[in-house]
Amino acid sequence: MTRHLVRLTLAGLALAPVAATSTEPAGRLAYLKDGVAWVEGQPGSALRPVPNSRGSVLLDLSPVDGTLAFLTGPPGTNIHAAEVPPLKPFLSAPPYTGSVPLTSLVPGPTFATVRARWLRWEGDGHALIAGTDEGNAGWNTTKRKTFLPNQSALYQSTSRNGAVTALLGSVQSPEDVGVLLYGPGARPGTEVFTRRHPENLMNALRAAPEPGIRKFLGDLDPRAQADDVSWTVTAPKVTQGGGRMYFASNAGYGVGSAGTTTSAVFEVDVRTLRLRVLGWLGTLAGSVLEVLPSPDGGHLLVLLARHDSNARVDTFVYAADLGRRSVRELAVASAPKGTLSILDSACWLADSRQVALSVAYARPQDLNEKNGFEPPAGAYTLFVKDAGSGKTLRRVSGATGVTCGPK
Structure with a gap:
């Protein structure tokens, strides 16, 4: 099973240089630039760095009210290094003219600092979770209490009202290959499918009339399906409204060099628990990294890597x-x-x-253990693209860690 962080090292993302325009982001957009946090898209507000955000290395916008959470560390902090120094959590509410330590809202010495490698809000906007090498740390900003999230917190998603949650794993073990759903009609928990019980997944594939899916079915090898290392499943994503959930899987097709395989995208109706394959999308050759539903639930963003050789790894964004x-x-x-x-x-x-994408180009010989196999932040460019036309609407040089919030 592949379990990717948001940060992905890939080759071949072609974004042609386009002159910056005055087009404003249609919603709040936060990112890291020049070692501080920035937020765009706040109506009537001038663009300025978020107070107290110097040294920020991680950030995320609440999907509900746009509150910005960020973690700061000492100069030179690299969250991809062998060891991460203690990072201090802050919150900044719209219009982002001030920020306060998270401990002022959720008091107590617990998690006053964290050695985090990732940070994100739950879909209902009440819980903030940071992931460390030793485990996860959580803050419930409504109850003003800290908590210990489950280990699979990075690989789960929650609806806006908090009633629906989906995550990788099975009832028996979060390490098992499969997808679990909690929600209306799925309490205390429903296995959408697992490697040991793939009937739902296979029935969905058999029900699809598209030729590409039929060929995919014909190429499946039962011997490969029996081996858990032959399976890939992306972290399932619930729509904000909680009506549907999406993920991609190779149905045990087998995994080649650097995760290369063939996958299909699946949809679950949360109310009926019906699983179906989006056969009109066809199959995807390579490794699907993420399937991200849009806020209105009407669109999907699919990130895919295709490994041809060590010198050529192409990236596709659909x-x-x-x-x-x-x-x-x-x-x-x-x-x-x-x-x-x-x-x-x-x-x-x-x-x-x-859609917002942060991208950098780097020579392989410049990426090494000393710099965490990462180019400098200044090498990145943030592109805002129109999903319908593909046109680049805006770009920001030196921007990383892009996160999107509500209007």
């Missing part, structure tokens, strides 16, 4: 319109000769029409 059953390729292959393309982060803006 925006799928679920209503029209159409797909647009937003970015594809062809990094400058001798370079890799590194996709730092991606998200949908609140209007469900624009």
Whole structure:
């Protein structure tokens, strides 16, 4: 099973240089630049760094009220290094003219600092979770209490009202290959499928009339399906409204070099628990890294890596319109000769029409253990693209850690 962080080292994301325009993001957009946190899209507010955010290395916008959470550390902090120093959590509410230590809202010495490698809000906007090498740390900002999240917190998602949660794993073990769903009609928990019980997944594939899915079915090897290392499943993502959930899986097709396989995208109706394959999307050759539903639940962003050789790893970014059953390729292959393309982060803006991507190009020989195999932050560029036309609307040099929030 593949379990990717948001930060993904890839090659071949082609985003042609386009002059910056005055187009404003259709929703709040936060990122790291020049060692501080910035938020765009706040109506009537001038663009300025968030107070007290110097040294920020991680951040996330609440999907509910836009509260910005960020972690700061000493100069030179690298969250990809062998050891992360203690990081201090802060919160900044709109219009982001001030920020306070998280301990002022959730008091107590517990988690006053964390050695975190990732940070994110739950979908209902009440819980903030940081992941460390020793375990996860959580703050409930409504109850003003800390808590210990489960180990699979990075690989789960929650609806806006908190009633629906989906995560990788099974009832028997979170390490088992499968998808678990909690919600209306799925209490205390429903296994959408597991490797040991793939009937739902296979029935969904058999019910699809599309030729590409039929060929995919014919190429499945029962011997490979029996081996858990042959399975890949992306972290399931619940729509904000909680009506549907999406993930991609190779159904045990087998995994080749650098995760290369063939996968399909699946949809679950949360109310009926019906699982179906989006056959009109066809199959995806490579390794699907994430499937991200838009805020309105009407579109999907699909991130895919295809490994041809150690010198060539192509990246594909697709925006799928679920209503029209159409797909647009937003970015594809062809990094400058001798370079890799590194996709730092991606998200949908609140209007469900624009997508933000942070990308850098780097020479493989410049990435080493000393710099955590990461290019400098200044090498990245943030692109805001129109998902319908593929047009680049805006870019910000030196921006990383992009996260999207509400209008």
